[in-house]
Amino acid sequence: MPSTLRQPVRRSLFVLLTGAALATLLSVTSAGAVPPPQRTASAPADVYLMDTPADTGIQPHSLSPLWESPDIKVCHTAVECPTSQNPIVGQRNYIFLKLRNPGPYGSGVMEEGSIHVYRTTPGGGAAWPGAWTEIGWMAVPVYAGVTTVTIPWDNVPGPGHFCLLARWVSANDPMTFEGPDITPNTRNNNNVVWRNVDSVALAPGATGQVRPFAIGNTLSRATRNSLVFSEVGAPLRAAGGRLVVDLGPQLFERWVKAGRAGTGIREVGRTQVEIVEPARASLDNLQLNPNERITLGLTFTAATATQEKIALRVTQIGPDSTGAERADLGGVRYDITVGQRAG
Incomplete structure (x- = not known):
């Protein structure tokens, strides 16, 4: 050659x-x-x-x-x-x-x-x-x-x-x-x-960072879905962190009517739910109409600075077009940093 x-x-x-x-x-x-x-x-x-x-x-x-x-x-x-x-x-x-x-x-x-x-x-x-x-x-x-x-x-x-x-x-x-x-x-x-990876830069005690998160139903029938939370890096508590999900009036009302199903959560507002155990929490029985996609709000806050690499996944689980009832329909990994607050 x-x-x-x-x-x-x-x-x-x-x-x-x-x-x-x-x-x-x-x-x-x-x-x-x-x-x-x-x-x-x-x-x-x-x-x-x-x-x-x-x-x-x-x-x-x-x-x-x-x-x-x-x-x-x-x-x-x-x-x-x-x-x-x-x-x-x-x-x-x-x-x-x-x-x-x-x-x-x-x-x-x-x-x-x-x-x-x-x-x-x-x-x-x-x-x-x-x-x-x-x-x-x-x-x-x-x-x-x-x-x-x-x-x-x-x-x-x-x-x-x-x-x-x-x-x-x-x-x-x-x-x-x-x-x-x-x-x-x-x-x-x-x-x-x-x-679907998002970076979230926080400062201790500062206003929270809000991220949109959409859940959808691609089927021609109504479905019940879950949001599943897991930690894949340092835990959010390493920075005294909080994660609050705002379902919005429509989805929150459906969730309440379906029995407020979930684990590792607590209600903290008219349409808001705090994820108190982000390593193993879920919001369940989130009902979606045929071909519907709704955007939620995720608010991240932190109390103390940390050098640890915090990472958290949020995954939608629900029925898909292959016939699976508990399929991974997509999600987001949030890579979170918490630095010193300026000034």
């Missing part, structure tokens, strides 16, 4: 994509690529993105949660950041996507397709495709190795907290299954990934 082929080849491509609102500049970088072999009938294509750090592209798989993909990252600049950031409202942000070639069903041939990225309110039960808004897309060649696609995200709407979904679309690497529920879509397609 010529010596020039032993070194990683770095490719850059700039494409102007005209969307419904305005032109968007997109970029692609492929690291560790080699000139692709010619496509033949015996050279199948399989480009994939990772659902979790342990994901090797097998479809379906049993890894969870499916909504913390490491291959979707939001950054404030066109230079890729070490860890994903919350987008800045009203400004240009950048979404970085990692495409991997080959997956377990491919040969490493260069594959052409398009990568699409979408947003919705954080939470669960976001029906595909109606609950999702496309941010941007790009037609791109994917060589052997890891290709990074950068999609600018202009005029980010408030409040700046979103669930993101990416889909690799290719005629030679088709979806194996797509229905109205994102969880089975993601589990059965290694070219669909989902990220």
Whole structure:
């Protein structure tokens, strides 16, 4: 092999994509690529993105949660950041996507397709495709190795907290299954990934940080759902923290009529419930009408500063279109920091 082929080849491509609102500049970088072999009938294509750090592209798989993909990252600049950031409202942000070639069903041939990225309110039960808004897309060649696609995200709407979904679309690497529920879509397609991770920066004794969280029903019948809380980092109590859920008048009334079901909770207001045991709490019998999605409010507060890394997951559990009655319909991981209060 010529010596020039032993070194990683770095490719850059700039494409102007005209969307419904305005032109968007997109970029692609492929690291560790080699000139692709010619496509033949015996050279199948399989480009994939990772659902979790342990994901090797097998479809379906049993890894969870499916909504913390490491291959979707939001950054404030066109230079890729070490860890994903919350987008800045009203400004240009950048979404970085990692495409991997080959997956377990491919040969490493260069594959052409398009990568699409979408947003919705954080939470669960976001029906595909109606609950999702496309941010941007790009037609791109994917060589052997890891290709990074950068999609600018202009005029980010408030409040700046979103669930993101990416889909690799290719005629030679088709979806194996797509229905109205994102969880089975993601589990059965290694070219669909989902990220729902939010950073919450608190100051001791300061006004709480509020985050939207939507729960939805993709079915044509009414359903009963749960919000399940778990801690995956240091506990919230390490900072004297509190989490209060505001169900809103409509959902709170339904919850009361259904018996105020739940564990590790207590009512603290007209429509509010405090999560007093965030490591193992639940709000149950949350009734949703057919094809309904309702946004709740989560308020985080803290009493003391801490260096510990606090992380908490909130997951919607309920029926889905596959017939499962207790399916993971989506959720959010909240990475919480508590620093010293300024002044």
